[in-house]
Structure formats: structure tokens, C-alpha cells
Amino acid sequence: MRVLIAEDETLIRLDLRQLLERAGFDVCAEARTGAEAVELARSEQPDVALLDVKMPELDGIEAARRILEHTPLPIVIVSAYTERTLVSRAAEAGAFGYLAKPFREDDLLPAIATARARFDELAETRAEVESLTEALAARKAIERAKGILMEREGLSEDDAFKRLRRASQVSGRPMRVIAEALIETLT
Amino acid sequence: MLRVLIAEDETIIRMDLRQLLEKNGMTVCAEARNGLEAVALARECEPDVAVMDLRMPELDGIEAARRMYAERPLPIVMLTAFADRSNVENAIEAGVFSYLVKPFRESDVVPAIHAAVARHRELLDARRTVGRQPLGAVVVSVPSSNGGVWPVSLERRDDGSLDVKGIDAL
Numbered sequence: 001m002r003v004l005i006a007e008d009e010t011l012i013r014l015d016l017r018q019l020l021e022r023a024g025f026d027v028c029a030e031a032r033t034g035a036e037a038v039e040l041a042r043s044e045q046p047d048v049a050l051l052d053v054k055m056p057e058l059d060g061i062e063a064a065r066r067i068l069e070h071t072p073l074p075i076v077i078v079s080a081y082t083e084r085t086l087v088s089r090a091a092e093a094g095a096f097g098y099l100a101k102p103f104r105e106d107d108l109l110p111a112i113a114t115a116r117a118r119f120d121e122l123a124e125t126r127a128e129v130e131s132l133t134e135a136l137a138a139r140k141a142i143e144r145a146k147g148i149l150m151e152r153e154g155l156s157e158d159d160a161f162k163r164l165r166r167a168s169q170v171s172g173r174p175m176r177v178i179a180e181a182l183i184e185t186l187t
Numbered sequence: 188m189l190r191v192l193i194a195e196d197e198t199i200i201r202m203d204l205r206q207l208l209e210k211n212g213m214t215v216c217a218e219a220r221n222g223l224e225a226v227a228l229a230r231e232c233e234p235d236v237a238v239m240d241l242r243m244p245e246l247d248g249i250e251a252a253r254r255m256y257a258e259r260p261l262p263i264v265m266l267t268a269f270a271d272r273s274n275v276e277n278a279i280e281a282g283v284f285s286y287l288v289k290p291f292r293e294s295d296v297v298p299a300i301h302a303a304v305a306r307h308r309e310l311l312d313a314r315r316t317v318g319r320q321p322l323g324a325v326v327v328s329v330p331s332s333n334g335g336v337w338p339v340s341l342e343r344r345d346d347g348s349l350d351v352k353g354i355d356a357l
Contacts, residue, residue: 082294084211090298091305097285098298106270107295110278110286117279118306125313132317 001116002028004046006037006063007078008055016050016078023109034058041067048112048119050099053079053086061086065093074119076111078103138176145179148186189304190216192234194225194251195266196243200289204238204296211297222246229255236304238296241267241274249274249281256282260314262307264299266291 003025007013010032017027029044031037035057041049049067051060058066064075076097077090090098096115099107142164149160164182168175191213195201198220205215216232219225223245229237237255241248252263264285265278278286284303287295 077298082298084297087298087301091301094306095302096306098302100292100294100298104288106288109272110270110275110288113275114279114284114286118284118310122306122310122313125310125317129313129316 001047001112002026002044003112004029004031004037004040004044004049005051006031006034006040006049006055006060007052008032012052019105019108020050023105025112032056034060034063037063038066041071041073045071046073048116049073049075050078050112051075053077053081053090061089061093061095064090064095068094072119072123074112074115076115134176138174138179141176141179141183145182148182152186189213189235189300190232191300192217192219192225192229192232192237192239194219194222194228194237194239194243194248196220196240200240207293207296208238208300211293213300220244222248222251225251226254226258229261230258233259234261236300236307237261237263238300239263239265241265241269241278249277249283252278252283253281260307260311262300262303264296264303266296 003020005013005016005020005027007016007030013030013032017030020027028046029040031040032055034051034055037049037051037055037060038058049064051064053060055063060077060079064077067073067075074096075094076099077095078099078101079086080101082098082100087098096119097111099111145164146157146160149155149163150157153160155163164175164178167178171178189212191208193201193204193208193215195204201218201220205218208215216234217228219228221244225237225239225243225248226246237252239248239252243251246254248265248267252265255261256263260282262284263282264287265283266287266289267274268289270288275286284307285299287299
């Protein structure tokens with residue numbers, strides 16, 4: 001499993017890297033600021049990210065929020081501070097875990113493994129939601145385009161559908177795209 | 188206010204947990220001393236989150252978690268003295284959201300609960316959205332030239348998940 005770590009203090013970062021490698025993880029990127037973490041998450045596409053909270057430029061929680069906007073991945077916040085406001089901010093930002101410093105080697109594997117597993121489950125369910133939403137949107141667009149064709153061209157329902165399908169086949173584009181383009185042009 | 192079920196066979200740790208959770212603004216709605224009690228009490232008090240020991244008499248925490256989750260999905264935080272991979276994997280497979288190794292500190296438990304609750308809520312929302320889609324309406328009854336249904340058909344597989352056949356499948 002490829003891990004991104006973000007920690008501004010060099011010694012702690014080295015320590016964390018060693019700890020992770022001993023536990024069998026591959027540290028694929030090291031960030032020293034929140035901004036770097038956002039950048040490295042994008043370029044390295046790690047399987048999981050461990051983010052310190054107090055870092056220059058951008059704190060770990062804000063970095064988590066930005067990372068999740070473009071690169072969905074499980075994030076575990078690592079911090080010496082566990083005040084309620086920080087914890088709530090982390091939970092709101094989308095963190096799957098929160099490790100309080102100092103932590104033991106034994107705390108790492110479960111935190112990372114549970115975060116990864118539950119993240120995968122969430123991502124899978126969301127993908128299902130998306131495919132359903134997409135399917136419904138496609139259906140609506142095609143129904144509407146079909147109606148427009150029937151009215152304007154005096155076609156039967158079946159012929160209107162066939163025309164849309166042919167356009168899709170000829171152009172090599174999904175019927176939804178054809179339908180949307182048709183709606184856009186004719187309304 | 189979060190309502191928490193605690194399952195822990197050692198009285199001292201159970202009391203400690205209760206104090207710690209109450210101090211952090213949570214309500215302990217049930218205390219179980221073994222896995223069977225945990226399942227029964229979860230049914231009765233419908234907690235927002237469960238904090239469970241792994242090794243308990245009657246029924247261990249992992250099997251209890253599995254049964255609780257099957258009856259009513261909720262975020263579960265597992266507490267245990269054992270951090271070995273197979274226990275972690277079993278817990279994950281049972282649906283556990285967070286896994287903490289004893290001895291634990293207040294600063295381990297409280298953040299774990301909040302993160303688990305927030306992420307589990309997202310998961311439930313996503314699942315509800317999937318369940319809410321009007322399945323019947325998605326299948327179009329207008330016959331296409333090849334006699335199929337159009338443009339998408341949705342089917343429940345035997346395991347309850349959805350099989351989505353898109354336009355490209357026709």
C-alpha cells in the first residue's frame with residue numbers, strides 16, 4: 001500500500017517513514033506543508049494519506065478537504081492536538097481516522113487498514129449512485145429528444161428512437177450526448 | 188448528542204469508558220458485558236455508535252459486530268489488546284469502522300468515534316440514494332427495433348446489489 005505522509009518536522013517525518021516501512025507500507029511521497037500534500041496527492045495518487053494538522057501554508061485538515069475535492073482517497077489525520085473543534089473539523093473535512101501523537105507502531109496498521117477498507121466501501125457505493133444518476137439523466141434526455149423529434153419531424157416514437165440511435169452509431173458518441181446536443185439545438 | 192453502546196467485559200474498563208465518553212458530551216445508552224448482550228442491547232436502544240471490546244465471553248466482539256451490523260447498520264469502534272493482522276482483517280470484514288489498540292487514551296477514542304460517525308453517515312446516505320432510485324421507472328417500455336428495453340435496465344442481483352445495463356449494452 002502506497003502512503004503519502006505530510007509532516008513539517010523532519011525528525012518526526014523520518015520517524016513516521018521508518019515506522020510505516022517497518023509495518024510493510026511503501027511511503028511514496030513526503031510533504032512538508034499542506035500545500036505540498038495537496039500537490040503530491042494529485043501527482044502520486046497514493047492509496048492512503050497521513051496528514052499532520054499543524055503545518056505551514058495550509059494545515060492538514062484544510063489540505064485534506066482540498067485533496068478530497070480532486071483525488072478521493074482515505075485520509076488519516078495525525079496530531080498531538082485532539083481538541084473538539086479540531087476533531088470536528090477533521091470529521092467534517094472527510095477524514096477516516098484520527099491518530100493522536102505520540103502513537104505506537106501497533107496503532108498504525110489498524111488505522112490505515114480500516115480507513116482504506118471503509119473508504120473503498122464508500123467509494124463503491126458512490127460509484128453506484130453515480131451510475132444510477134447517470135442512467136436516469138440519460139433516460140430523461142433521450143425521452144425528451146425523442147419527443148422533440150416526434151413533434152418537429154412528425155416521426156413515430158420508434159422512428160424517433162431509431163434516428164437517435166443511428167446518430168449515436170455514426171458519430172460514435174453515447175445516445176445521451178446526442179440527445180443533449182439535439183435538445184440544445186432545437187429548443 | 189451521540190448515544191453510545193459500550194460492550195466490554197472488564198468492569199473497570201467499562202466504567203472508565205463511560206466516564207470518558209460522558210465527559211466528552213456523549214450519552215451511554217447501554218452497557219453490555221458480552222457479545223450476546225451487545226447484540227440484544229443494540230436492538231433495544233438503537234445507539235448512534237458502538238464501542239466494543241474484541242475479546243468477550245459468549246460471543247466475541249467481531250461476531251457481535253457482524254450481527255449488530257446486519258440487523259441495523261451503525262458505526263462500530265473496536266477496542267482490543269490485539270493488533271495482529273488477522274484480527275484487524277476480521278474486524279474490517281465485519282464492517283468495523285475503527286480499530287483501537289489497548290491501552291487506549293481519551294485522545295484515541297473520542298476522535299475515532301467522531302470520524303467513524305461522520306464517515307458512516309456518508310456511507311448510509313449513499314446507500315439510501317441507491318435504494319431510493321425508482322427502479323420500475325428506469326426501464327423504458329417502448330420497444331426498440333431489436334426488441335429490448337431501452338435505454339437502461341436495472342436489475343437486482345441475487346446478493347441485493349444493482350446490475351446496471353447502460354445504453355451501450357443494447
